[in-house]
Amino acid sequence: MPFSHHPPGPRAGTARWARALGSAAAGLCVAASVLFTAPTAHAAPQAPPAQPTEAAAESDCRPDGLYRTPGVDVPYCDVYDADGRERLPNGLDRRVIGYFTSWRNGSNGQPSYLVDDIPWDRISHINYAFGHVDGDNRLSVGPDGPDNPATGMTWDRPGLEPDPEFPYGGHFNQLNKFKKDHPGVRTLVAVGGWAETGGYFDPNGERVDSGGFYSMTTTSTGVNHAGIETFADSAVEFVREYGFDGLDIDYEYATSNDGAGSPDDYWISDQRRGLLWEGYEELMRVLREKLDAASAEDGTYYQLTAAVPSSGWLLRGQEVHQVVRYLDFVNMMTYDLHGTWNHFVGHNGALYDSGLDPELSDVYGAYNGIGYLNADWAHHYFRGAMQAGRINLGLPFYTRGWKDVEGGENGLWGTAALPDQNQCQPGTGVTVPCGDGADGIDNLWHDSDPVTGGAIAAGANPIWHVLNLENGVVGDYTDDYGVTDGLEGTYTRHWDETTRNEWWWNPTTDTFLSGDADRATSAKADYVAETGLGGVMIWEMAGDYSYDEAAGQYEMGDTLITGLHERLSDAGPYGAAKAETAAPAQVLDVDVDFGGFALGDNNYPITPDVTITNNSSGDIPGGSTITFDYGTSAPGNMSDQSGMGLTHVQVGHDRGDNVGGLDGDFHRVELTVPSWQSIPAGGSLDFTLSYRLPIAQPSNFRIGIGGTEYAITYDHPREGTLVDAPDPGDGGGGGDPADCDAPAWTTGTAYTQGDTVTHGGAAYRAKWWTRDEPGTTGEWGAWEHLGAC
CATH class of the missing domain: 2.10.10.20 (Carbohydrate-binding module superfamily 5/12)
Known part of the structure; x- marks a missing residue:
């Protein structure tokens, strides 16, 4: 089947990198009544955010599509305004989320990035990377002690004195200390990451292969309900104890594709890949409900977010993305789209497809020319299931690269295979050659080989280092990273007008490095502003730069974040509605479920069984219509295999390829309930769909009965009155x-x-x-x- 086997490599700076750098870690049941209330006008963000008026009911502030925990009065207005938009600090209209990592703490002699380096007055959220799932299925950052950067370490630097109010030290003490002066900035603890999804690092930096998310969410035969309950309870305790505003789940990856995620975890991830998504859905449901209950008890709203894949290869193994209902927002990992896990040379984080990616040569022919290794495709995947404002675009403040590149234009779209394919890293070089990664001075933020301990060549560098390379400067920090070789040749920056990405090319060494500096970051900020997306997510803030005139070099700084703040403070309100057309005023209690997916490697075409369950006390008669939207991440040629006469009433993108971006957000289809059949009260209707590229899920359902359209509770709409299906004898139905x-x-x-x-x-x-x-x-x-x- 024509899907590219594209397992992303580790995100630069994950806990596995920490070891290399010497860190110690590395339902809705309401009788026919007003269920949702109409919003009031959007209020401008404040810093700190203004509190809602007493007249605003908490349900008014719930974002469109967000799951509402039954029986819990969740204080949504603590975070959201009456339009369901998040109230952001620092004058921002859109989110600027930065990952702050535990391992750049200065303990290993390398340049540190500490809490006082964070540009608190220009961001909206800080994600602390990383917590992990320990051997007892609890959220942990390791044992307490003076060497624990999260809870014990201290720094002899003015302004970083521990705040005695908090009974712990480390980064957590400093985060809460600085939040006193910046109360609108929200902090979340990120759990997992590339290296700590399937295990964790002990105090000696050795990885414990515990199974992590995989064993916590599944057993060998099904969902691990006990493990999930234990983890969720501990997560609530954790955010309360350490003053966090929520959780960011970085599970890499709950996909049924063979050979996805870290090779260290294949022993369990591949064995259980048919169970992982079900376990992930249950984890997110339980976390959402327990965080909502804690929010109601504490009078402060706790957010639940996730770092999510952006590659169509990974997403194909995640069925339909039914976890988005539980998430305040998703952070798309729109980077690591190319890397040395194969020999295809391309952009780390392309905004658009160009139709020229050699890795997608088979894909283009199979999917009407649509390429799926770009941010715009990923945006439209998630847009099919949630409003733009709950989607954030990931920015790589680091590079990936190859050396000895052959062909391409200044390296771009060339190839670079490792000469000795027997030396490929585990999990690579299986179906296509592994890549020949840039090394030495072109690989400052290198990962370490778990066998040899040497650097893994991947062309991984912070943006400030690449800018020094461009200027022909060997930074005074290179020895601290164990880099001893000098510069050879010159580095020239290039711009791809179609993909809106930049790269550096050294023709002497045939080295190609790709990451987001000022021009790519600016283009992506414009894209966020123009498409109504919720904001950006940065991996990681320590890759940002400033220029030190005295030293004559670029160093860690805040230039890119400053530019993001300027653009996204003038972007206007983000998109807050799931559908392009207003939802009907009446809502039926109807649920939708999807199943019957083949495992990811065999999931082509994608043919889910769809079950529509009528929880209303009235029947949905034969002849009624079922309309729904699906994202333009898939071509507009969905069909049904059940004889329900699926027709397209809207095709959002019909020009074939997606060079320069997809044209619209949604395709819309209509099916008709057979005239000889009804969906009786308490009964269900089953049919089977067929499509080829992944979609997040069908959404924005409408049921037409006797000329009246109804929304359904499955979409968790903000507004409308819950009613029963009309009695045909009263003239309201399809009969x-x-x-x-x-x-x-x-x-x-x-x-x-x-x-x-x-x-x-x-x-x-x-x-x-x-x-x-x-x-x-x-x-x-x-x-x-x-x-x-």
Whole structure:
């Protein structure tokens, strides 16, 4: 099947990198009543954020589509305004989220990036990387002690004196200390990451292969409910104890694709890959409900977010993304789109597809020319299931690169295979050659080989180092990173107008390095502003730069974040509605579920079984229509395999390729409930869809009954009145009101398809030839119940 095998490598600076750098770590049940209330006008963000007025009910502030925990009065207005938009600090209209890592703490002689280096007055959120799942399925950052950077370490630097109010030291003490002066900035603890998804690092920096997220969420036969409950309870305790505003789950990856994630975890991830997504969904549901309960108890809202894949290869193994209902927002990891896990030379974080990516040569032919290794494609994948304002675009403040590149234009779209393929890193070089990574001075933020302890060549560098290379400067910090070789040749920066990405090329060494400096970051900020996205996420803040005139070199700084703040403070409100058209005023209690997915490697075409369950006390009659949207991440050629006459009423992107971006957000389709069948109260309807590229899920459902459209609770709409499906006998349904004037059923009479009768105070329509008594044959029998008379 024509999917590129594209397992992303480690994100620069994950806990595995920490070891290399010497760190110690490295339901909704309401009777027919007003369920959702209309919003008031958008209030401008404040710093610190203004509190809501007493007149605003908490439900008014809930974001469109966000799951509402049954029976809990969640204080949404603590964080969201009456339009369901997050109230942001520092004058920002959009989020600027920065990852702050534990291991750049100065303990290993390398340049540190500490809490006082964070540009607190220009960001909205800080994600602390990383916590992990310990051997007891609890959230942990390791044992307390003076060497623990999270809770014990101290720094002899003015301004970083421990705050005695907090009974712990380390970064957590400093984060809470600085939050006193910047109360609008929210801090979340990120859990997992590339290296600590399937295990964790002990105090000696040795990795413990505990199974991590994999074993916490699954057993060998199903979902590990006990492990999930334990973890979720500990997570609530953790955020309370250490003053965090929520959790960011960085599970890399709950996908059914073979060979995804860290090779260190294949022993369990591949074995359980048919169970991982179900476990992930249950984890997110339980976390959402427990955080909501804690929010209600504490009177402060706790956020739940996730770092999510952006590659179509990984997302194909994540079925439909039904976890988004539980998340305040997603942080798309729109980087690591190319790297030395294979020999194809391309951009680390392309904004758009160019149609020229050799890694996608088979993909283009199979999917109408659509390429899926770019941020715009990933945005439209998630946009199919959630509003733009709950999607953040990931920015790489680091590079990836190759040496000895052959072909391409200044290296771009060339190839660079490792000469000795027997030396490929584990998990690479299996289906295509592994890449020949840039090394030495072109690999400052290198990962370490778990076998040899040497540097893994990957062209990984902070942006400030690449700018020094561009200027021909060997920074005075190189020895601190164990880099002893000098410069060879010159580095020239290039710009790809189609993908909106920049790279550096050294023709002497045929070295290619790709990452986001000023021009790419600016282009992506414009994209966020123009598309209504919620903001940006930065991996990681320590890759940002400033220029030291005295030293004549670039160093860690805040230039890129400053530019982001300037642009995203003038971007206007983000998109707060899931659908392009307003939801109907009436809402039916109807749920939708998806199943029957093949494992990722065989999931082509993608053919999920769809079950629509009518939890209303009224029937949805035959002839009713079911309309839904799906994202333009897939071509507009979805079909159904159940004879329900699926037709496209809107095609959001129909020009074929997505060079320079997809044209629209949604395709819209309509199906018709067979005339001989209903979806009775408490019953369900099953059908099978077929599409090729992944979609986050069908959403924005509308059910049309007798000329009236209804939204459904599955979409968790903000507004509307919950009603039962209309009684056809009252003239509100898809049947003829005259059905109640139909003749009474008589014993022994033969009825054929379409005949209507009354019996026992109700009207019925025959689905086929029958002499059976109406009301005795069940929902799958010969008589369709049309409603009471």
